[in-house]
Amino acid sequence: MTTLALKDRFSTRARAFWAATRLGWAIESNWTDPFVFLTYQVVRPLFGALILVVMYHVVRGANFDPAMFAQIYVANAFFIIVLQSLIVIGSVVFEDRERYEMIRYVYLAPMGLGPYIVARGASHVTATSASVVLTLLMGVLGFGLQLHLHWLGVPYFVATLLLGIVATLALGLMLSGMTMLLAHHGMLMPEGVSGVLYLCCGVVFSIDMLPGPLATIGRLMPWTYWLEGFRRVFLGSTFNPSLASLTDGAILLRLTGLTAVTCVVGWMTLMGAQGIAVARGKLDEKTDH
Amino acid sequence: MKTELSTNLRAIWGRAYVRIVGGNREMSWLFFEVVLPLLSVFAFAMIYRGLGAPERFVGFVVVSGAMVAFWQNILWSMAAQFYWEKEMGNLELYLIAPISRMSILLGMAIGGLFMTGTRAAAILLIGSWVFHVQYAVGSFLTLFGIFWLTMAAIYGLGMMASSLFMLFGREAWHTANLFQEPIYFISGFYFPVRSLGNVAALVASAFPLTLGLDAIRQEIFAGSPVNPVFSVPVELALLGVMAVILNAAALRALKYMEYLGKKTGRLTLKAQ
Numbered sequence: 001m002t003t004l005a006l007k008d009r010f011s012t013r014a015r016a017f018w019a020a021t022r023l024g025w026a027i028e029s030n031w032t033d034p035f036v037f038l039t040y041q042v043v044r045p046l047f048g049a050l051i052l053v054v055m056y057h058v059v060r061g062a063n064f065d066p067a068m069f070a071q072i073y074v075a076n077a078f079f080i081i082v083l084q085s086l087i088v089i090g091s092v093v094f095e096d097r098e099r100y101e102m103i104r105y106v107y108l109a110p111m112g113l114g115p116y117i118v119a120r121g122a123s124h125v126t127a128t129s130a131s132v133v134l135t136l137l138m139g140v141l142g143f144g145l146q147l148h149l150h151w152l153g154v155p156y157f158v159a160t161l162l163l164g165i166v167a168t169l170a171l172g173l174m175l176s177g178m179t180m181l182l183a184h185h186g187m188l189m190p191e192g193v194s195g196v197l198y199l200c201c202g203v204v205f206s207i208d209m210l211p212g213p214l215a216t217i218g219r220l221m222p223w224t225y226w227l228e229g230f231r232r233v234f235l236g237s238t239f240n241p242s243l244a245s246l247t248d249g250a251i252l253l254r255l256t257g258l259t260a261v262t263c264v265v266g267w268m269t270l271m272g273a274q275g276i277a278v279a280r281g282k283l284d285e286k287t288d289h
Numbered sequence: 290m291k292t293e294l295s296t297n298l299r300a301i302w303g304r305a306y307v308r309i310v311g312g313n314r315e316m317s318w319l320f321f322e323v324v325l326p327l328l329s330v331f332a333f334a335m336i337y338r339g340l341g342a343p344e345r346f347v348g349f350v351v352v353s354g355a356m357v358a359f360w361q362n363i364l365w366s367m368a369a370q371f372y373w374e375k376e377m378g379n380l381e382l383y384l385i386a387p388i389s390r391m392s393i394l395l396g397m398a399i400g401g402l403f404m405t406g407t408r409a410a411a412i413l414l415i416g417s418w419v420f421h422v423q424y425a426v427g428s429f430l431t432l433f434g435i436f437w438l439t440m441a442a443i444y445g446l447g448m449m450a451s452s453l454f455m456l457f458g459r460e461a462w463h464t465a466n467l468f469q470e471p472i473y474f475i476s477g478f479y480f481p482v483r484s485l486g487n488v489a490a491l492v493a494s495a496f497p498l499t500l501g502l503d504a505i506r507q508e509i510f511a512g513s514p515v516n517p518v519f520s521v522p523v524e525l526a527l528l529g530v531m532a533v534i535l536n537a538a539a540l541r542a543l544k545y546m547e548y549l550g551k552k553t554g555r556l557t558l559k560a561q
Contacts, residue, residue: 199329199332
């Protein structure tokens with residue numbers, strides 16, 4: 001293939017990806033004005049953080065430990081990206097299959113379903129970032145959270161953030177693949193999966209507290225290292241005693257490796273599920289009840 | 290009159306039947322609707338364990354985890370369902386049928402109750418077993434009364450909400466999302482609502498789920514310090530009043546929103 005043909009192919013794909021991202025953004029947001037949309041976006045995560053704050057205060061009361069509270073709060077704030085993105089990516093197949101009835105056309109388009117789903121998810125990650133920023137801001141202004149991001153830590157933070165987003169989108173692909181084979185009730189599955197990650201990845205308590213198999217699952221998840229990276233970069237401390245011996249570089253390396261594995265597994269799951277859905281006539285089967 | 294009743298009863302059964310059959314056709318929901326939410330409940334219980342909270346707090350989480358199932362059923366499978374029905378083209382069929390809209394909603398509730406009940410029971414049983422939750426039930430009869438009055442009140446609220454969702458466009462999905470964590474917060478799903486302060490607790494108790502959860506906790510953990518908003522008899526009485534008011538209001542709201550929808554042409558407007 002000549003360089004020109006490759007360039008042309010890349011530009012076609014990039015255009016299609018951008019179009020799908022814009023479509024995702026439009027579906028998500030243009031039913032109202034930006035202010036109302038933003039309010040809807042941030043209210044749920046903010047209340048999620050408030051639940052945690054109250055739980056902490058109810059138990060700890062006078063024995064308030066600001067360092068521990070900060071570790072829980074920061075991880076919970078960044079986990080919003082995982083929760084919200086998975087919910088949206090997980091509903092793409094249902095929406096296009098049962099509501100807009102467009103999935104067969106997306107499948108037939110040269111772009112294919114995989115990049116389309118990633119693009120739809122990417123647009124939502126952008127919208128979700130506002131929730132994360134506002135939650136962190138609420139922590140700083142309302143609960144005295146002290147975050148220290150040194151300029152030398154910025155590249156580490158950016159790399160960590162991007163790797164986690166890639167891993168989340170890859171998991172979204174995996175879930176989308178599974179939803180192709182499920183009836184409408186599978187719509188709550190992404191939220192359930194994010195609950196499993198909430199349990200296993202040390203978001204609000206150390207993974208060392210988990211019983212053996214769950215702790216092992218936690219150590220094999222990129223999000224465990226993702227959140228550990230944020231805690232190190234913003235608070236300069238670790239949360240999970242078993243990861244304390246790892247250097248910052250080792251955390252990033254594990255995050256990179258596990259993100260790569262998640263991408264491969266996510267893509268293979270989507271392709272496999274797509275094949276089964278087409279073979280069994282489930283790709284555009286309406287199942288609502 | 291007799292024909293009207295029998296038509297409505299058949300409508301209730303007809304709407305419930307689809308869900309019962311749908312639920313049994315593909316059993317994968319057992320994993321997605323029972324096992325996965327169970328693990329989310331475990332996460333909240335582990336937070337309390339991690340913070341070194343008294344064991345009763347873990348019990349609060351397990352009981353609330355079961356009640357979350359009912360609230361999610363109301364929110365997604367009843368209130369928001371009218372929006373989905375509009376998108377699918379079923380809503381106009383319901384509206385021209387010689388039946389009450391509430392029969393359809395009741396059918397949805399009954400049909401969904403099997404899945405929701407299974408999820409709630411699994412969370413309660415497995416959660417209690419895994420975390421060794423110790424219950425001390427004051428009176429089973431009172432507990433039964435509290436549960437069903439709470440259900441009557443919150444399903445009434447769900448029916449009222451469905452009248453709004455009937456006219457919604459894409460904001461329906463976002464609105465249903467909006468009624469999750471904020472409701473968990475004001476209802477004190479994961480902590481006694483009095484922890485928010487007396488005034489906030491009083492305001493929050495205007496919401497039936499807050500009172501229901503508070504009363505259930507008092508009755509199921511009798512003797513433990515649960516920091517209640519009101520005593521059980523007062524909460525029972527309030528729940529009874531709310532159940533009547535909310536169901537009557539739902540009937541009026543459905544009629545009014547249907548009229549408004551017809552007037553503004555939004556009742557059959559799809560993909561907006």
